[in-house]
Amino acid sequence: MLLRTKLHGKTYEFPDIRLLMGKANEEKSGDHLAGVGAETAAERVAARLVLAEVPLSVLRETPAVPYDQDEVTRVIQDAVDESIYAEIKNMTVGDFREWILADTTTPDMIRRISNGLTAEMVAGVTKLMSNMDLMYAAKKIPVTAHCNNTIGAPGTLSSRLQPNHPTDAPEGIRAEIYEGLSYGSGDSVIGINPVDDSYGSVSRLLDMTYDVIKTWNIPTQNCVLAHVTTQMKCMQSGSPVGLVFQSISGSQKGNESFGISVGMLDEAYELAKKHCFPKGPNFMYFETGQGSALSAEAHNGWDQLTLEARNYGLAKRYHPFQVNTVVGFIGPEYLYDARQIQRAGLEDHFMGKLTGIPMGVDACYTNHARADQNAIENLAVMLTAAGCNYFMGVPMGDDSMLSYQCTSYHDAPTLRQLFKLRPAAEFEKWMEDLGLIRNGVLTEKAGDPSFFLKR
Amino acid sequence: MDDAKLNAIVEAIVRELKASGAVQPSAPTAGSATWTPPAPQPFSAKPTGFGGSLTIDLPDPTTPEARMTPRVTNAKDPNGVRALMASTSARIGVGRAGPRYRTVSLLLFQGDHAVTQDALYRDVDQRLLDEFNLFTVQTKVSNKQEYLLRPDLGRLLNDEAKRTLNEKCQKNVNVQVVVGDGLSAAAVEANLRQMFPVVRQGVQSAGLTFGTPFFVKYARVGVMNDIGEAIKPDVVILLIGERPGLGRAESMSAYMGYKPKYGDTDADRDVVCNIFENGGTNPLEAGAFVVQIAQKMRQHQASGVKLKMAK
Numbered sequence: 001m002l003l004r005t006k007l008h009g010k011t012y013e014f015p016d017i018r019l020l021m022g023k024a025n026e027e028k029s030g031d032h033l034a035g036v037g038a039e040t041a042a043e044r045v046a047a048r049l050v051l052a053e054v055p056l057s058v059l060r061e062t063p064a065v066p067y068d069q070d071e072v073t074r075v076i077q078d079a080v081d082e083s084i085y086a087e088i089k090n091m092t093v094g095d096f097r098e099w100i101l102a103d104t105t106t107p108d109m110i111r112r113i114s115n116g117l118t119a120e121m122v123a124g125v126t127k128l129m130s131n132m133d134l135m136y137a138a139k140k141i142p143v144t145a146h147c148n149n150t151i152g153a154p155g156t157l158s159s160r161l162q163p164n165h166p167t168d169a170p171e172g173i174r175a176e177i178y179e180g181l182s183y184g185s186g187d188s189v190i191g192i193n194p195v196d197d198s199y200g201s202v203s204r205l206l207d208m209t210y211d212v213i214k215t216w217n218i219p220t221q222n223c224v225l226a227h228v229t230t231q232m233k234c235m236q237s238g239s240p241v242g243l244v245f246q247s248i249s250g251s252q253k254g255n256e257s258f259g260i261s262v263g264m265l266d267e268a269y270e271l272a273k274k275h276c277f278p279k280g281p282n283f284m285y286f287e288t289g290q291g292s293a294l295s296a297e298a299h300n301g302w303d304q305l306t307l308e309a310r311n312y313g314l315a316k317r318y319h320p321f322q323v324n325t326v327v328g329f330i331g332p333e334y335l336y337d338a339r340q341i342q343r344a345g346l347e348d349h350f351m352g353k354l355t356g357i358p359m360g361v362d363a364c365y366t367n368h369a370r371a372d373q374n375a376i377e378n379l380a381v382m383l384t385a386a387g388c389n390y391f392m393g394v395p396m397g398d399d400s401m402l403s404y405q406c407t408s409y410h411d412a413p414t415l416r417q418l419f420k421l422r423p424a425a426e427f428e429k430w431m432e433d434l435g436l437i438r439n440g441v442l443t444e445k446a447g448d449p450s451f452f453l454k455r
Numbered sequence: 456m457d458d459a460k461l462n463a464i465v466e467a468i469v470r471e472l473k474a475s476g477a478v479q480p481s482a483p484t485a486g487s488a489t490w491t492p493p494a495p496q497p498f499s500a501k502p503t504g505f506g507g508s509l510t511i512d513l514p515d516p517t518t519p520e521a522r523m524t525p526r527v528t529n530a531k532d533p534n535g536v537r538a539l540m541a542s543t544s545a546r547i548g549v550g551r552a553g554p555r556y557r558t559v560s561l562l563l564f565q566g567d568h569a570v571t572q573d574a575l576y577r578d579v580d581q582r583l584l585d586e587f588n589l590f591t592v593q594t595k596v597s598n599k600q601e602y603l604l605r606p607d608l609g610r611l612l613n614d615e616a617k618r619t620l621n622e623k624c625q626k627n628v629n630v631q632v633v634v635g636d637g638l639s640a641a642a643v644e645a646n647l648r649q650m651f652p653v654v655r656q657g658v659q660s661a662g663l664t665f666g667t668p669f670f671v672k673y674a675r676v677g678v679m680n681d682i683g684e685a686i687k688p689d690v691v692i693l694l695i696g697e698r699p700g701l702g703r704a705e706s707m708s709a710y711m712g713y714k715p716k717y718g719d720t721d722a723d724r725d726v727v728c729n730i731f732e733n734g735g736t737n738p739l740e741a742g743a744f745v746v747q748i749a750q751k752m753r754q755h756q757a758s759g760v761k762l763k764m765a766k
């Protein structure tokens with residue numbers, strides 16, 4: 001294999017696909033940490049020039065971890081629709097980019113091709129996209145899903161109500177839920193990250209959130225984002241579970257560091273279909289994020305973007321209701337500053353949509369990253385333009401349990417009003433019936449948590 | 456450990472320290488005295504000629520009382536809003552201006568973020584280190600940016616540091632205390648004056664040898680391994696600034712390991728985290744607690760997961 005180009009009179013040669021893929025990325029601190037980042041700006045572009053000429057078949061044949069060593073690779077490769085793959089395998093990555101962007105390529109055509117792709121192909125074309133390419137292309141691929149309501153429909157933007165509390169106190173979490181509902185957050189899910197992963201605490205929070213949903217007849221679902229094994233126990237013990245959650249990684253070794261396997265997720269999915277109280281048919285919720293495999297030294301020498309694409313290939317197996325990257329949570333050694341976090345957020349959203357999953361984004365940052373709330377508001381605006389399914393709703397964007405900052409209860413109505421979008425249809429009707437929203441705009445009753453103190 | 460026993464240890468140590476003048480009692484903090492929010496004022500644009508008479512003299516918006524001020528206008532149940540706010544430290548009951556935040560809430564958030572940023576990007580006050588005769592060594596990191604980007608280098612002492620420790624530190628001691636900046640200089644500054652004397656006194660009262668203490672600049676927790684190899688102590692206690700939360704930069708951790716060596720991971724360590732006054736683990740108590748953990752580590756010749764199995 002010869003991978004070489006000239007650029008401004010200088011010759012650049014790349015030893016293999018792995019390094020070519022790493023060096024073609026926009027600059028990321030995590031790629032330097034992994035030793036696969038480009039050493040100069042020119043080398044980065046040279047890598048892209050070469051990558052643009054690589055046929056998709058070569059990326060299929062070069063998975064980040066070999067087929068016989070990794071069950072994530074096997075899940076993705078075995079799911080490929082071979083007849084669709086045969087139509088595109090000779091296309092170069094550069095041509096694939098143009099095909100996605102072309103006016104003659106419809107959303108249905110892209111969704112069909114999705115079934116012939118592997119994660120490495122999805123990652124490859126992403127590396128050749130500019131930020132606006134990523135927004136434009138993702139916007140072309142709406143992906144909807146249904147649980148108690150519909151997420152991802154064009155013209156809508158949803159918000160996960162994330163009422164975390166430093167000690168899991170049910171009354172504190174309920175207060176945060178009331179505040180969030182009064183702003184129109186919660187149409188994706190009422191989803192709590194628990195401090196205490198025990199069955200007793202998790203089942204208590206499931207009962208409490210279910211009670212709020214039933215009392216106010218809210219067309220949504222609940223979720224307590226404990227380890228999947230705890231949620232499985234809750235389902236088997238009769239707790240009211242809306243969505244089943246798990247964080248996933250792009251390699252078998254990465255998943256082992258989370259204490260999960262494909263077999264375990266298969267089992268959770270079967271239980272979800274049997275026990276979850278909403279209508280469905282989509283019951284699963286996954287979170288991902290660039291750098292997670294690298295931080296567990298489970299990246300097999302590959303770049304974090306490619307590992308992230310593999311998350312989406314794995315998630316697709318379970319027909320999820322929602323998937324989001326927690327972009328920026330991992331810290332500056334993987335995504336250094338606002339620019340890198342914004343880029344990764346746009347990449348992840350596009351890759352999810354191209355893979356064919358209903359993708360949202362937790363647009364966020366930690367306090368040791370070079371970012372601030374303005375940067376995250378910018379990213380949310382860009383992602384809304386790109387057709388992102390949902391964001392997080394956290395009280396003023398300040399998570400009192402996870403010690404990071406993301407989007408807020410206020411951001412959902414603001415983004416909706418900026419872009420003439422609505423909450424999920426069933427949820428909007430519920431808000432209208434209560435008098436919290438009119439013509440897509442919050443009413444004078446909205447923004448008051450005490451509204452929900454008395455039915 | 457049961458609380459009564461811990462309290463007895465703390466009290467004994469604090470008594471000794473006060474007698475020797477090593478610590479000052481901390482000032483009493485404002486309790487939860489009743490506080491009545493001001494009545495909302497209607498906006499009136501009085502045509503006053505401000506001229507030279509403008510005086511703006513604001514109270515601190517970051518006091519617990521100010522933070523708990525409800526900002527919802529025309530709430531259905533104003534007392535209910537107050538009760539809901541009291542149930543969580545999350546920023547609820549904040550009201551809105553259109554769909555956006557009210558001005559005071561927005562600026563309070565920015566103020567909290569700002570203090571956090573300032574804590575991250577500055578160094579620990581040299582005068583504090585001098586107070587406890589802590590000399591400084593450095594990891595392989597050479598600046599703040601590299602510190603954030605290369606956690607691996609923050610886990611390794613540089614060559615000069617190894618030479619310095621070899622020259623200045625007593626070897627094969629029972630307990631070696633090390634102070635590291637970590638991700639918050641403010642955390643070290645807020646807690647060291649309280650906690651360090653308690654640990655030193657506690658170790659000596661227990662009849663153990665107290666190694667020559669020092670400060671590590673650009674330190675990550677893993678630097679304990681290099682320190683263990685250089686000094687060969689039974690127990691290393693690393694007091695290090697935690698990653699700041701929003702508006703909370705003063706939280707410190709004490710990481711501990713029994714005979715730390717190359718290749719040790721978090722599974723080989725114990726930690727007392729969230730050390731800060733008023734709401735966290737009190738630094739005086741934390742000091743007594745880590746001394747007791749150190750004794751357990753020596754008794755069982757283990758730390759981390761192995762110590763849990765041994766108990």
